[in-house]
Every structure is written in structure tokens, then in C-alpha cells.
Amino acid sequence: MDAVLIQLLNGLDKGAAYALIALGLTLVFGTLGVVNFAHGALFMLGAFCAVTFQKILTISVKVIDPSITFFTAYKEQAYLEIWFGDVGLTIIDYAVPLSILMAIPVMLLIGLAMERGLIRHFYKRTHAEQILVTFGLAIVIQEVIRHFFGANPIPMPAPDIVSSSAAVGTWLGLSDNLVYPWWRLIYLSFSLLVIGSVFAFLQLTTFGMVVRAGMFDRQMVGFLGINVQRKFTIVFGLASVVAGLAGVMYAPILPPDYHMGMDFLVLSFVVVVVGGMGSLPGAVAAGFLLGVLQSFASMTIVSQYLPGIDQVIIYLVAVIILLTRPRGLMGRKGVMED
Amino acid sequence: MSENTKDQNTISRRDMLKTSAALAAAPMFFTKGAYAKDFTNNPGNSSTVTLGFNVPQTGAYADEGADELRAFKLAVKHLNGEGDGGMMNTMKPMNLTGNGILGKKVTYVTGDTQTKSDAARASAKRMIEKDNVIMFSGGSSSGVAIAVQSLAQEAGVIFMAGLTHSNDTTGKDKRRYGFRHFFNAKMTGSALGPVLKEEMGTNRNAYHLTSDYTWGWTQEESIRETTEGLGWNTTAAVKTPVGAGDFSQFITPILNSGADTLILNHYGKDMINSLTQSVQFGLRDKLVNGKQFEIIVPLYSRLMAQGAGKNLQGILGTTNWDWQLKDEGSKAFVKSFGTEYGFPPSMAAHTCYVQTLLYANACENAGTFYPPEVIRQLEGFKFDGMGNGATEYRAEDHQCFKDVLVVRGKQNPSTQFDLLDIVKEVPRAQVEYDASIFGGNLGPYKV
Numbered sequence: 001m002d003a004v005l006i007q008l009l010n011g012l013d014k015g016a017a018y019a020l021i022a023l024g025l026t027l028v029f030g031t032l033g034v035v036n037f038a039h040g041a042l043f044m045l046g047a048f049c050a051v052t053f054q055k056i057l058t059i060s061v062k063v064i065d066p067s068i069t070f071f072t073a074y075k076e077q078a079y080l081e082i083w084f085g086d087v088g089l090t091i092i093d094y095a096v097p098l099s100i101l102m103a104i105p106v107m108l109l110i111g112l113a114m115e116r117g118l119i120r121h122f123y124k125r126t127h128a129e130q131i132l133v134t135f136g137l138a139i140v141i142q143e144v145i146r147h148f149f150g151a152n153p154i155p156m157p158a159p160d161i162v163s164s165s166a167a168v169g170t171w172l173g174l175s176d177n178l179v180y181p182w183w184r185l186i187y188l189s190f191s192l193l194v195i196g197s198v199f200a201f202l203q204l205t206t207f208g209m210v211v212r213a214g215m216f217d218r219q220m221v222g223f224l225g226i227n228v229q230r231k232f233t234i235v236f237g238l239a240s241v242v243a244g245l246a247g248v249m250y251a252p253i254l255p256p257d258y259h260m261g262m263d264f265l266v267l268s269f270v271v272v273v274v275g276g277m278g279s280l281p282g283a284v285a286a287g288f289l290l291g292v293l294q295s296f297a298s299m300t301i302v303s304q305y306l307p308g309i310d311q312v313i314i315y316l317v318a319v320i321i322l323l324t325r326p327r328g329l330m331g332r333k334g335v336m337e338d
Numbered sequence: 339m340s341e342n343t344k345d346q347n348t349i350s351r352r353d354m355l356k357t358s359a360a361l362a363a364a365p366m367f368f369t370k371g372a373y374a375k376d377f378t379n380n381p382g383n384s385s386t387v388t389l390g391f392n393v394p395q396t397g398a399y400a401d402e403g404a405d406e407l408r409a410f411k412l413a414v415k416h417l418n419g420e421g422d423g424g425m426m427n428t429m430k431p432m433n434l435t436g437n438g439i440l441g442k443k444v445t446y447v448t449g450d451t452q453t454k455s456d457a458a459r460a461s462a463k464r465m466i467e468k469d470n471v472i473m474f475s476g477g478s479s480s481g482v483a484i485a486v487q488s489l490a491q492e493a494g495v496i497f498m499a500g501l502t503h504s505n506d507t508t509g510k511d512k513r514r515y516g517f518r519h520f521f522n523a524k525m526t527g528s529a530l531g532p533v534l535k536e537e538m539g540t541n542r543n544a545y546h547l548t549s550d551y552t553w554g555w556t557q558e559e560s561i562r563e564t565t566e567g568l569g570w571n572t573t574a575a576v577k578t579p580v581g582a583g584d585f586s587q588f589i590t591p592i593l594n595s596g597a598d599t600l601i602l603n604h605y606g607k608d609m610i611n612s613l614t615q616s617v618q619f620g621l622r623d624k625l626v627n628g629k630q631f632e633i634i635v636p637l638y639s640r641l642m643a644q645g646a647g648k649n650l651q652g653i654l655g656t657t658n659w660d661w662q663l664k665d666e667g668s669k670a671f672v673k674s675f676g677t678e679y680g681f682p683p684s685m686a687a688h689t690c691y692v693q694t695l696l697y698a699n700a701c702e703n704a705g706t707f708y709p710p711e712v713i714r715q716l717e718g719f720k721f722d723g724m725g726n727g728a729t730e731y732r733a734e735d736h737q738c739f740k741d742v743l744v745v746r747g748k749q750n751p752s753t754q755f756d757l758l759d760i761v762k763e764v765p766r767a768q769v770e771y772d773a774s775i776f777g778g779n780l781g782p783y784k785v
Contacts (some may be wrong), residue, residue, distance in 0.1 A: 008591045014584065065753050075753040151400030153610045155647035158618075165620030181618040184586070253612055253618070255645060256584055259397075263583045288727055298587035300574060300595070310587060311579060 003176045004167060007295045009168070013184045016191035020246035021264055022271040023195060023203050024239035030215045030278040031232040034119055035127050037134040040265030041141040042107065042240050043192050046247025047256035048145055049106055053099035057092050094159050096252055103248045105240055107282025111240025113234050136262065146258040154256035159185040163252075189294040190249050192243060195284055201238075207337070211235055213280065271316050276331025286329055290314050342597055348388045375706050378494040385423035387414055387442040389414070389694065390474030392458060392486065393500065395450040399478035399606055402641055402686045405478050407448060408679055409687035414693035416674070417444045424674035425695060426593045428667040428723035433702035437648040440701055451477055455485035472707050473498060474698050476690055478606075480504030480553040487516035494785040496709050498693035501686045502607075502656075503637055505556035507735035509776025514783055515709065517731060519738045520689050521695070523557035524771055526636050526656045527564035529742035529764035533654065535568050536784065538599065538632055542568075545597035546575035547588055547612055549604050557603045561636050565601075573597040578608070585612040589619050598626035600633045609635060610645040617649045641684045643747060643757040650747035650757070659688040659725050659742050660758055668725040682755050692724050696731075710783035727766065734773035736780070739766050 021043055028036045060076035080088030091098070095293045118137060122130050157163060162182035169178025202208035214221045214228040247256075254260060271290055275282030296302065297310040309316075321328065350746040354773040381387045391410040392577050395402035415421045419436030426434050438444050448468040449461030458477065465471045466489075474490070482503035490497035491513040499507060499518045503526070508518050536622045544565050554577070562572055573595050578588050591613070592600060600621060604612050616622075616633055635655040641651050661682035671691060675683040683691070702714035703705055712747035717733035726740035745758040 003591065003594050006444070006593060007587070010586050010590050014586070017584075112440045146396070147398070151397065151605050152641065152645045155610075155614065155645060155649070157647065163618070164623065175594075179593065179619070183618065251616070253586075255614060259606060260583065263581070295587050295590075298591065300576075300591045303576070 002175045003299060004296075005168075005172075005174070006178055006180065006250045006294060007299055009293030010184075011295030012288060013164050013188050013291070014295060016188050017250060017264065017287075018268055018271045018291050019195060020191050021243055021268040022275065023280060024243040024246075025196060025268055025272050026197075026275070026278060026280050027235055027239040027242075028281040029272070030280065031211060032115075032119065032123065032202050033064050034122065035134070036119070036131050037265065038114070038135075038138040038141065039239070039243055040261030040268065041138040042110070042243035042261070043247040043250075043264055044145065044256065044261030045110060045141065046103055046107060046154075046244030047251045047260060048101035048149065048247075048252075049244060050099040050156055050248045051149065051256055053102050053312075054092070054095040054156065057095050059097075070245040082174075087306065090264050093157075094174045096156055096158060096248065099248055100245065103244045105243045108237045108245030110244075111237035114240070115236040119218070119235075119236065138265070140263070142258045149258065151258060153257040155255050156251035158186075158252035163184060170307035181210025186247050187253065194245055198238070198242060200279070207231065207234075255336065267314060270314055274318050274321050274328050276328030278328040279328070280327060282328055282330030289329075290317065293317060348662070355638070355729045365560060381442060381468065381470075381472060381517050381707060385442060386445045387439055387701045388469055388471050389446045389697075390455070390462065390469060390471035391446055391476050391690075392449040392451050392461050392474050393476040393690075394478050394482075395448070395580045397453040397753065399453050402478045402501065402639070402684065403476070404643065405684045406478070406690040409675065409691035410476065410694060411448065411508070412678055413536050413691045414444050415444055417698050421678070423670075425667050425671050425691070425724050427668050429639065429695060429699070431721065432699055432723075434655055434695065434699050435702075438705065439698045440705070444698070447471060449474075451479075451482050451486075451589035453482060455481050458482040458486050459489050462489055462497075463493075463737075466495050470649060471495065475693050475697070476500040477502060478686060480507055480556075482597070483507050483516075483518070483552055483730045484511045484552065486564060487511065487513045490515040491781055491785060494709055495717065496697065496698050496712060500690050500693070501559065502553075504553040505560060505777075506750040506777055507554050508735040509556075510778040512735050512778040513777075514713060514736075514780040515785075517693070517696075517736045517738075519655075519693050519731075521658050521742050521769070522638050522737065522739075523560040524776075525742050525769040526557065528632075528742055528771070529656050530636060530654070530760075531564040531568060531767075532563070532764075533563065533744045533762055534634070537654070538541070540569040541627070542570040542575045542599045542632075543595075544570050544599045544627075545573045545592050545595055545600050546601045546603055547585070548575060548577050548771060549580050550577040550610055551580055553605065554603045555649065555721070557636055558601075561601055561634075568591075570599070578604070578612070580608060582608065583611060583613050586619070588612075589616055589621070592616075592621065593624075594618065596626065598624075598629045598631055602633065602635050604635075605637055606642060607645070609638065609642055613646050614649050616706075616782040638745075639685050639759055640682075643687070646753060651749050653746075654761070656685060656743055657685055657745050659685045659686075659757065660745065660760060660762065661755070662741055662758075663725055663743075663763075665723075665725060667723040671725065688725060695724070715785060727763075729766075731749070734774060734777070734780075735778070738775070739770055741766050742769050 027040045058078045060078045062074040065075040165179035166182050168180045169175045271286045275286030293313050297313040393406040394400055416424045416426050443602050451458035465474050473496045477500040480502040484501045487497050497516045505523050510662050546558050548558040629748040633653055633682050635653055638655045672682050700712045703715040716731050719731045722728045729740040731738050742764045744762040746761050748757050751757050
């Protein structure tokens with residue numbers, strides 16, 4: 001029971017990451033009709049917003065390190081620590097959650113610049129051309145990040161207070177062995193909040209209503225005198241913010257490196273396809289479904305009988321779903337069928 | 339009769355040709371360095387000689403590759419008589435004079451292995467065929483080392499391996515043209531065993547997470563051999579894909595497995611991620627059957643320790659070399675490297691620097707660049723003054739034997755470089771093993 005519950009939690013946690021990225025991908029595809037292979041890079045940029053914010057908070061003065069005597073070496077002491085003592089150290093400790101404040105405007109600007117500067121020129125081009133240009137853009141972004149931050153993963157610890165594990169088993173009256181990292185629980189809750197907010201925004205606001213109408217029939221919305229293009233540009237920015245926030249909060253789980261976006265991108269595309277191209281609920285449902293399946297496939301008892309199944313389960317499920325439901329779980333008719 | 343007499347006393351055209359050929363070839367046997375042009379990329383009368391530095395410049399080990407490249411450049415500088423000479427002041431015996439190699443100025447070309455076997459082979463092939471390198475070196479992966487080592491054998495160009503820790507490199511995949519200065523998984527196991535026994539006892543249940551490629555397999559095999567020899571039980575050994583990123587699905591089964599020790603046969607980015615996530619899952623805080631849960635990282639480097647941050651504190655492992663060693667060779671190299679770049683070198687940098695000097699010295703000893711002669715000089719070569727004490731390149735498998743360092747992640751690092759405490763310098767005799775146990779065949783000298 002413990003093992004099943006912990007794998008379920010872990011699957012939901014993984015699924016939350018897939019769902020957040022897939023949600024942004026689907027938003028862009030559903031509104032602009034663009035297959036954005038640079039979306040993983042936006043996730044990675046979000047994580048590097050956290051890294052940058054931490055670096056800003058830890059701007060330091062260099063003092064000579066007397067412990068190294070072979071040559072002149074320096075060690076660093078953060079200004080925040082010098083000026084504010086323990087308060088300064090606490091602020092540094094909370095670098096990741098605080099970096100959300102920086103990530104939102106930065107990711108919005110990056111998203112808008114990307115859409116206005118590049119993506120809009122490819123609206124009427126084929127999907128193959130869109131994939132090529134956005135994939136190229138992703139590589140450029142990756143290499144820029146590698147140039148400035150190096151190739152090694154950069155540790156981004158969660159605040160000390162949530163860096164340990166929660167006694168989930170004790171809460172539920174189960175075994176003490178059932179523990180789960182606090183930060184992963186926070187990530188899961190945060191993802192659900194963001195997903196809920198995006199759906200509320202699209203369902204409960206006039207802006208969201210226009211966007212949904214535009215996703216359904218762009219031409220008709222245009223005929224009604226609404227500048228749907230401008231709204232879609234904002235949606236691109238919104239999708240960038242969602243991907244960025246997913247990246248920021250994922251930084252303590254996976255130390256950011258320049259390649260992390262690409263690792264998630266492929267899986268997220270599978271999620272989008274399984275969920276149904278252009279379907280937001282489909283993307284979210286498929287994200288959680290595949291995350292949970294992948295987690296259960298890794299259980300010792302499963303891998304004993306089906307070695308390696310955890311590596312292929314997502315693709316296996318994708319094949320089965322596409323064979324039985326060619327439009328994915330919740331795909332709409334006519335989307336990407338031309 | 340007269341015909342017979344004539345036959346005995348006169349020389350036929352065929353005999354004349356044979357004799358001429360023998361006379362023409364005779365000086366070759368007695369003149370040092372007179373191997374004509376019958377070997378790949380013979381520099382001949384050129385005033386320069388080119389070395390190839392094939393390191394990961396992109397990909398997961400790019401930072402390690404960058405440090406290797408710094409070390410190579412420093413070695414070239416020292417070989418050409420520039421800078422403070424570094425380990426050329428401490429290496430014994432040594433025939434290097436600071437006048438290049440055999441009087442030829444050393445130049446170099448670089449390549450990017452991308453930590454991919456095919457890319458590394460393509461890059462090495464380009465170096466051999468287009469840049470005419472006489473030797474190439476570098477790399478941060480056993481998969482890459484094994485792939486380019488076989489190319490070296492085919493091409494007849496010596497490969498001085500960089501960072502490669504799989505037993506296979508100098509075991510079943512060993513090659514006459516490949517030499518490894520770095521230690522290996524078997525040596526890690528031998529060095530770590532006594533320390534594990536002393537600190538963790540003889541009754542433990544170990545759970546392995548292992549990178550699913552040659553290095554991971556051989557490390558798991560060697561560490562299991564060691565721990566099971568101590569009396570430990572192996573609860574499970576799970577292979578994980580290289581570059582998995584999120585290891586949580588592999589970590590959660592450990593919680594209820596009954597294991598009290600996790601052995602991470604991961605390196606680089608995988609190690610940083612799996613260790614970070616293991617700590618987040620509270621493994622280090624667990625008590626299992628009254629024992630404190632322990633994590634062991636058999637192989638780690640300072641560059642990785644920087645990535646793992648405080649998660650590595652207190653964790654045992656081994657390393658090939660550390661900049662804090664106090665022997666004269668290490669001090670000379672750290673001073674030289676630190677003065678040049680402003681920070682201390684990594685173990686990858688140390689290995690690449692030493693490999694370059696060793697190759698150059700072997701050429702000087704041989705008096706030629708002719709690979710079979712240089713190989714013979716390297717085989718069984720005993721030296722000191724290059725860190726890790728008295729060292730020998732074993733002739734049977736081209737594995738270097740020297741002291742191995744057992745280290746622990748420092749509890750309170752004073753700087754970003756001061757991350758490892760040296761627990762024990764394990765003497766070379768303790769990590770030596772019979773060369774025949776891993777099989778393999780070095781292959782011919784002449785290709």
C-alpha cells in the first residue's frame with residue numbers, strides 16, 4: 001500500500017510538470033496554430049530566471065582566500081549577508097519562490113518578443129517549417145544559456161524549511177516509511193493552482209471567451225471586429241509565463257542546466273498528442289495519466305516481470321491511444337488533419 | 339659442367355635485386371629514428387608536431403572538457419619552454435627539455451567529443467586524417483574512450499585517454515595504442531572497501547542505482563564484489579538510463595526496500611540529479627533496522643561536487659587526484675594552473691596534463707615518434723613526481739597504477755573549491771590486481 005501510494009504521489013508530481021508544459025504548448029497550438037518546439041527552452045529559461053535571481057541576491061565582494069596558498073585565490077561574501085546579517089541569509093534562502101516575482105514579467109516579455117520577432121512570420125508557413133525554425137531557436141537559446149552559465153547543473157536548493165520530507169504516511173495513519181519531499185508536494189499544489197488559474201482565466205473572463213472563440217473559429221471572431229491577433233499574442237506571452245513558472249518551481253527538483261528543456265519537450269509533445277492536439281483539458285489529463293503510468297512502471301515488482309517498461313510505457317500508451325483514438329483522448333475533429 | 343660452374347660463380351639478376359634490397363634496408367635496423375615514412379602522420383622534417391585534444395566542448399560534460407582543454411594548453415606551453423614548467427620540474431625520470439618534443443615545437447588542434455561515441459570518433463578521425471596529429475588525448479566518458487581507442491589502433495595513432503573509469507577500457511576493450519592514466523572501477527572498489535568496513539560495518543543492505551552503459555556496469559560489478567566481500571547484502575541493482583533527469587521513480591522503491599545503503603553508480607549530471615533527489619526524499623535522515631541510512635558515490639570529482647552543493651557533504655567516494663594533495667608534483671601543477679587560470683585544476687585536468695607530458699617524454703626516450711617504439715617506452719614506465727606517488731604504466735594492459743584517494747564531501751567548505759576532505763590515500767599495492775582477470779587483447783604494435 002505504501003509503495004503504491006508513494007508511486008501515485010510521484011506520478012502526479014511528474015504529471016504536473018508534463019501537464020504544465022503541455023498546457024502552454026496546447027495554448028500556442030490551439031490559438032496560433034504554431035507547433036512550438038522552443039517551448040521546452042521557455043521552461044529552461046524559467047529555471048534560469050531562478051538561477052539569475054539567486055545570483056543577483058548573492059552578489060558578493062571578493063576577499064582573498066587565505067586557505068589557498070599556491071596562488072592568489074578569492075572567496076566571496078554576499079552583500080546581503082554583510083548588510084543585513086541573518087535577514088539577508090534568509091532572503092537568499094528563499095531565492096526560488098521569490099524569483100517567481102521576477103520570472104513573470106521576464107517570461108512575459110520573452111514570450112511577446114519571441115512571438116512578435118519570429119513566430120508571427122511563420123503563421124502561414126507549413127508545420128514542418130514552424131518546427132524547424134522553433135527547434136533552431138531552442139538550440140540558440142540553449143547555447144546562449146550555456147555560454148553564460150556553463151554546462152554543469154546549478155544547484156538551486158529549496159528554502160531550508162521545506163527541504164526535508166513530509167511524513168505523509170503518519171498523516172494518513174500508514175507506515176512511517178511513507179515520506180515525500182515537501183518541495184515536490186508544493187510543486188504539485190502550485191501546478192494545480194496554475195492550471196486552475198489558466199482554465200479560470202479562459203472560462204471566466206471576456207478575454208478568455210474571445211480566445212476560446214478564436215480557437216474555435218478565428219475567422220468568425222475577426223468578422224465580429226475583434227483584433228484576435230493581438231489577443232493571441234498575449235496568449236503566447238501567457239504560455240511563456242506558464243512554462244517559465246513551471247521551470248522556476250522545478251529548479252530545486254532538477255538542478256537547472258542548459259539542456260533541461262529539451263529533455264522535457266519530447267515527452268510533452270507526446271502528452272499533447274495523447275491528450276489531443278489543441279485540447280487544453282486533454283493536455284492536462286494526458287500529462288497526469290502518463291506521469292502516473294510512468295511512475296507505476298518503475299515499481300520493482302513491475303520491472304521484475306517487464307524489464308525496461310518504465311522507459312517505453314509513455315510511448316507504448318501513445319501508440320495504443322493513437323491506434324484506437326487517432327485524435328487523442330480529447331482531440332477535436334479537423335485539428336492537424338489537413 | 340661448364341654451365342654448372344657458371345651458375346655457381348655468377349650472380350643472377352634475381353640475386354642482385356635481393357642483395358640490393360637487403361643492403362638498402364640494412365641501415366634501417368641500426369639507425370635510431372630511421373623508420374622512414376611508414377607510420378601515420380610522421381612529422382618527418384617538419385619543425386612542428388601536432389597533438390589532438392578531443393574533449394567534450396558541448397553536452398553534459400562540457401565543463402569537465404573545458405578544464406581538460408585548459409590543462410592541455412598548459413602542457414603544450416610547458417613542453418615548448420614557456421611558463422613555469424609545472425610538473426616538468428618534478429617529474430622523475432624525465433627527458434623533456436622545454437624544447438618541444440624531439441626538438442619540434444608542439445602545436446595542437448581541438449575537437450568536440452560531445453560525449454557521444456560517434457561524434458568523438460568522427461572528431462578523432464578528422465584530427466588524424468586532416469590535421470595529421472601524431473597523438474590524441476582527452477574525453478570524459480568510458481564509452482567515448484573505448485570507441486576512439488579502437489580507432490587509434492586501426493589508424494596507428496596513440497591515444498592517451500582522459501577521464502575514463504570503466505574496467506573495460508584497459509580490460510576487455512584494451513588496445514595497444516590506448517593508455518589510461520586514470521584509475522578504474524576495480525581500483526575504486528579496492529580502495530573504498532576497507533574504509534566502508536571501518537565506517538559502516540559488515541552487515542548492510544545495499545541498493546544500487548547504476549548508469550546503463552559500460553562504466554556503470556563495471557563500477558556496479560566492482561563495488562558489489564567489494565561490498566559482498568565485506569558481508570553486505572545487495573538488495574537490488576537497478577539500471578537507470580543515462581541523462582534520466584528525474585530519478586524519483588527509481589528512488590521511491592528504495593524507501594520500502596529494506597535497504598540501508600544507497601550506492602549511486604552515476605557520474606556527472608546524473609550523479610548530481612540522483613543525489614540531490616535522494617537527499618530530498620529524506621534518505622539521509624532515515625533509520626533502517628536501527629542503522630543510519632548511508633549514500634555512497636564511488637566516483638566523484640570536484641566539478642561534480644560543485645553541482646551537488648551541500649547534498650554531497652559527508653558522502654564517501656573516491657577520486658583520481660585532488661588539488662589539495664601536498665606532494666611536490668601536485669603543488670607544482672596547482673600553482674602553475676592556478677596562476678594561469680585563477681582557480682585550482684580538476685582531476686580531469688590533472689590526468690590530461692600528465693598524459694601529455696608522459697607521451698612527450700616517451701617520444702624523447704624512444705628518440706622517435708614511431709608509435710611502436712613510443713608504446714614500448716610507455717609500457718612498464720615507472721615514474722614519480724606527478725601526483726599520487728610512485729606510478730607505473732603496467733605493460734600488460736596499459737593501466738596506470740598509483741595511490742587512490744578516498745574522499746568525503748566536506749561538511750563546512752570554506753570556498754567553492756574546498757569541497758572534498760581526503761579520508762585516506764590508499765597505497766597503490768592495495769588497488770593492484772591481476773591484469774588477466776578482465777581478459778582482452780592489446781593487439782599488435784605495428785598496424
